[in-house]
Amino acid sequence: MTFRESVDSSVIEAEGICIEIWEPDLIVIPKLDFTNSIGIPLQINVLITNNTTTPFPFINHLLMLEIVGVDAQALHPTRLIDRQLTISHYQGISIPPKQTIIRSLIAQISKANNGFEFQGSIYTSSKTQINPNSSWSFEPLQLKNYQLRFTYISPTEEFSFKDAATGDIITVESSEPELLTSSWVNLRLVEFAEANKKAVEVDGIRFETLVPQPTINVAFTQPEINISVQIGMQITNNTLTPFRFTSFDSLIPFLIGADSLIPSQSYGGSHGWVLPRESDFQLVLPGSSATFFPKVHLVRQTDNCLKLRVSGGGRTSWTFNDLKPGKYQVGLTYRSLTDKPDLLFEDLWVGMVSTPFVEFHLVES
Numbered sequence: 504m505t506f507r508e509s510v511d512s513s514v515i516e517a518e519g520i521c522i523e524i525w526e527p528d529l530i531v532i533p534k535l536d537f538t539n540s541i542g543i544p545l546q547i548n549v550l551i552t553n554n555t556t557t558p559f560p561f562i563n564h565l566l567m568l569e570i571v572g573v574d575a576q577a578l579h580p581t582r583l584i585d586r587q588l589t590i591s592h593y594q595g596i597s598i599p600p601k602q603t604i605i606r607s608l609i610a611q612i613s614k615a616n617n618g619f620e621f622q623g624s625i626y627t628s629s630k631t632q633i634n635p636n637s638s639w640s641f642e643p644l645q646l647k648n649y650q651l652r653f654t655y656i657s658p659t660e661e662f663s664f665k666d667a668a669t670g671d672i673i674t675v676e677s678s679e680p681e682l683l684t685s686s687w688v689n690l691r692l693v694e695f696a697e698a699n700k701k702a703v704e705v706d707g708i709r710f711e712t713l714v715p716q717p718t719i720n721v722a723f724t725q726p727e728i729n730i731s732v733q734i735g736m737q738i739t740n741n742t743l744t745p746f747r748f749t750s751f752d753s754l755i756p757f758l759i760g761a762d763s764l765i766p767s768q769s770y771g772g773s774h775g776w777v778l779p780r781e782s783d784f785q786l787v788l789p790g791s792s793a794t795f796f797p798k799v800h801l802v803r804q805t806d807n808c809l810k811l812r813v814s815g816g817g818r819t820s821w822t823f824n825d826l827k828p829g830k831y832q833v834g835l836t837y838r839s840l841t842d843k844p845d846l847l848f849e850d851l852w853v854g855m856v857s858t859p860f861v862e863f864h865l866v867e868s
Contacts, residue, residue: 519555522566522653522685524548525605527839529854531691533703534646535614542613543834544757545623549606549653551598558597558673562655566606566625570641570651570690578621578649580639597673608653612692618643619692649690655683662755693720700859709740712835712858713794720868721801721809723828728803732811736835736858740787746852747786748837750795751779752817754835759860761829766811767863770821777818779840784848801826801865806853809865828867832860 515521525548532543549566553559598604610623624638696702702711713735721728734756738748753796760766787791798814809826838855 507694515684516554516685518681520559520683521550521552521554521555522655522683523550523552523785524685524688525550526688527853527855529689529691529705531693531705531854532612533859534692534694535619537611542611542620544618544812545608545610545612545857547608547651547756548608549608551606551655552603553598553600556600558735560673561596561598561604561655563625565655565657567654567656568608568623568639568651569654570621570644570649571687573648575701578641578644580641596630612644615643618645620644643700644692646692646694649692650687651690652687653685657681657683663783695859701861703856703858704741705854705856707740707747708852709737709739709741710837710856710858711737711739712833713796713862714833714861714863717861717863718866719863720799720866721828723803723807723809723867725803728801728809730801732799732801734799734813734833734835734863735794736837737792737794738787738837739792740789745786745788745850747784747848747850748793748795748852749779749784749840750797750816751783751840752815752819753816753837753839754797755838756797756799756813756821756823756837757834757860758811758823758830759834760826761831763831766823766825769824779817783816784851786850820825827866828865830864831861832862834858835862 530545530547533543535543535707542766551561551566572578596604607626608623609626612619612621614620621641621644622638648776691702693705696704696711697707701713702709704710715733719730719732721730736754740746756764758768787793800812801809802812804810804824806825808824811816811823811826813821813823815821833859836855836857839851839853
């Protein structure tokens, strides 16, 4: 098999098929404290593009995750559940010519006896929880640097797939396995920023979760509820270099409820194709800070519960459902744009950083 790198050096193409991690090159996860029994959630989107003129059969089970340490030593999964397929007949889909599909790794990094456990599953769309019956669990990670990538090995036996154009089931005989890989991206596990368990610092850039009003009084039985809530992030530039940061769809919220339960979630998008504007990019000089507060509202459901709605400021939104009085933990992930907008700034900071969770309370008034 011949390999070539496309014009974008982050994309590797093999025989007209390329796998691309649709995230920034740096992914940062903070240390876990004793109050977090769930772990830090992580979503990594993967694009699989068929640049050939014929349909490409694709099977979800064969898209695998690889993690290596700085010494290039591979981390091997301690459990490989429901991944060793013993049947000789696979089922999948076909990627039409010149088309792309998206798969999402939904993962969490949680505390283990001697480090941190990385567990994840592949889904066709965003999910809120990992499927324990079909997931990887890697040996404990430490507070240091890693790299990860995705691989795909086509089966060597007979398999069938559904043709997206016609709906027909097509059976294919594969003559030899083909190995496809994405480029590597960096994964870094870091300590809290000094004694502040609400912040982390990455190469001199400090990210801190802000919840100015940690207690919110709500009349849950009131017919109409629409309460503005401040949940945001402060980014401080402790380097000697100016950097730009964006408020356009850059803050991804995560919520943990009482008894460490994750509320049900729904996702949405804007109507039309909204593009970032120059005003969405803020220049942060050395020693200065930028503060981003997305639009967040508590609204009433029909069953006397609440929804927490978060607008990404661009094309995305999140809704956390079925909220009742009690204690919650909220965390944010700053994710720089993966799209390449017309507004390109050489000083744009690129990366994805999750901040520690911060408590807030819903109190019935």
